[in-house]
Amino acid sequence: MKITVAVSGINTIDNPGPGAGICRALKESGMDIRTIGLAYDALEPGIYLDHIIDKSYIMPYPSGSREAFIERIKDIHSRESIDVIISALDAELPIYMDIEPVLKDIGIKMLIPSKEMFRLRDKLRLKELAEKIGVKAPEYMSCTSLTDLHNAVNELGFPCMVKGPFYEAYKANSPGEAEGYFGKIASAWGYPIIVQKFIQGDEYDVIGCGDGNGSDLGVFAIRKMTITKLGKVWNAVSIRNEKLIEATKRVVKGLSWRGGFEFEVLLEDKTQEIYVLEINPRFPAWVYFPAGCGINLPARMVQLLTGQDYDTHSDYKSGKLMIRYTNELVKDISDFEQISTFGETSEKGE
Amino acid sequence: MDKDKLAVLAVSESGFIFDPVTGHSYTANATGLKILELLKAGKEPDEIRSVLLDEYDSTEDEVSVDVNDFIENLKKYFLI
Numbered sequence: 267m268k269i270t271v272a273v274s275g276i277n278t279i280d281n282p283g284p285g286a287g288i289c290r291a292l293k294e295s296g297m298d299i300r301t302i303g304l305a306y307d308a309l310e311p312g313i314y315l316d317h318i319i320d321k322s323y324i325m326p327y328p329s330g331s332r333e334a335f336i337e338r339i340k341d342i343h344s345r346e347s348i349d350v351i352i353s354a355l356d357a358e359l360p361i362y363m364d365i366e367p368v369l370k371d372i373g374i375k376m377l378i379p380s381k382e383m384f385r386l387r388d389k390l391r392l393k394e395l396a397e398k399i400g401v402k403a404p405e406y407m408s409c410t411s412l413t414d415l416h417n418a419v420n421e422l423g424f425p426c427m428v429k430g431p432f433y434e435a436y437k438a439n440s441p442g443e444a445e446g447y448f449g450k451i452a453s454a455w456g457y458p459i460i461v462q463k464f465i466q467g468d469e470y471d472v473i474g475c476g477d478g479n480g481s482d483l484g485v486f487a488i489r490k491m492t493i494t495k496l497g498k499v500w501n502a503v504s505i506r507n508e509k510l511i512e513a514t515k516r517v518v519k520g521l522s523w524r525g526g527f528e529f530e531v532l533l534e535d536k537t538q539e540i541y542v543l544e545i546n547p548r549f550p551a552w553v554y555f556p557a558g559c560g561i562n563l564p565a566r567m568v569q570l571l572t573g574q575d576y577d578t579h580s581d582y583k584s585g586k587l588m589i590r591y592t593n594e595l596v597k598d599i600s601d602f603e604q605i606s607t608f609g610e611t612s613e614k615g616e
Numbered sequence: 617m618d619k620d621k622l623a624v625l626a627v628s629e630s631g632f633i634f635d636p637v638t639g640h641s642y643t644a645n646a647t648g649l650k651i652l653e654l655l656k657a658g659k660e661p662d663e664i665r666s667v668l669l670d671e672y673d674s675t676e677d678e679v680s681v682d683v684n685d686f687i688e689n690l691k692k693y694f695l696i
Contacts, residue, residue, distance in 0.1 A: 468640075489639025503641075505637060505638065507638070538694060584636035585634050
């Protein structure tokens with residue numbers, strides 16, 4: 267049975283989206299899957315990765331007209347008979363949460379969180395979330411002005427973390443540094459800026475997928491070995507930390523989480539206590555790493571959505587290393603012409 | 617001493633130590649590796665001192681300092 271899966275977030279740039287990793291995991295799953303890339307820009311690298319993405323289409327921005335977004339999906343669906351869409355970008359999740367019933371009516375299935383789940387994992391509601399899942403949250407204050415910033419650093423002390431609403435986080439050791447980072451982040455990403463108490467420790471991530479009924483389709487934990495300036499993991503090692511795995515399972519159960527997610531935590535050096543930093547409501551960019559270690563979450567998600575049997579085990583080896591690298595493709599300008607003029611790539615071999 | 621933690625530590629012949637719980641890795645010299653292997657085999661610090669005294673040309677004080685320091689370092693890094 268051939269299954270057609272449309273995947274967004276195929277922007278494998280320095281702040282990589284998860285789409286290419288999802289498609290690679292699906293292609294290596296052993297299932298007969300046709301992958302469709304949903305891009306927002308003609309230069310998203312995934313468009314040109316013919317070995318893992320069979321065909322790509324340009325989508326209207328999710329911040330624009332809802333009708334135009336739906337119409338574009340219907341147009342692609344009329345030609346591709348999409349079975350499943352895997353949304354992999356935070357910015358488009360709200361519109362997909364809105365239109366999921368419409369998509370269901372035309373035969374397209376998704377496994378995404380509800381609006382309530384999405385609300386609970388907001389960076390500004392960390393305390394509420396931490397209480398719900400029985401871990402700690404670093405103290406933090408939300409700031410929309412320099413006055414707020416001064417109040418926050420007086421309250422939380424130095425060093426502290428100054429974090430953007432979406433990306434970037436810096437450790438500030440003085441009021442001057444905090445003001446500098448505040449201005450830098452605000453000009454790039456807007457408000458609110460979050461000032462967070464600094465906890466000495468290491469950052470860990472767990473990827474998982476919830477079935478929406480309190481059970482998970484598998485989880486996989488890593489320690490970030492190196493991260494980029496935007497805070498994205500670049501190299502990582504798989505770990506087996508039962509406290510962390512149990513906390514992750516409490517997230518899935520406590521929120522009845524539906525869909526892929528990334529649970530970002532910090533383990534305090536002194537106490538080894540878990541502090542929740544964030545829950546990203548989709549698969550992270552390193553989604554291929556667990557797939558390469560036997561926990562193929564995109565494949566399990568597709569199997570669940572299409573009524574097939576799927577594994578739920580989390581049996582993987584610790585000490586597996588993920589090395590991310592950059593690469594270059596050589597393509598023809600006609601490939602760019604095709605996608606930028608017609609909004610879609612040619613069929614392979616055409 | 618956290619014997620469960622000690623049991624899961626991956627220690628190679630080269631002295632490379634991988635902690636699968638935290639993902640940290642370390643390198644021990646030949647003496648450190650010997651102490652760690654003996655700890656993993658269930659030996660107490662006094663027994664380890666005796667083994668090292670038999671195997672190395674060192675005084676009792678030197679061996680005691682080495683064993684104590686190494687065990688303190690293992691504790692500091694939550695390895696035992």
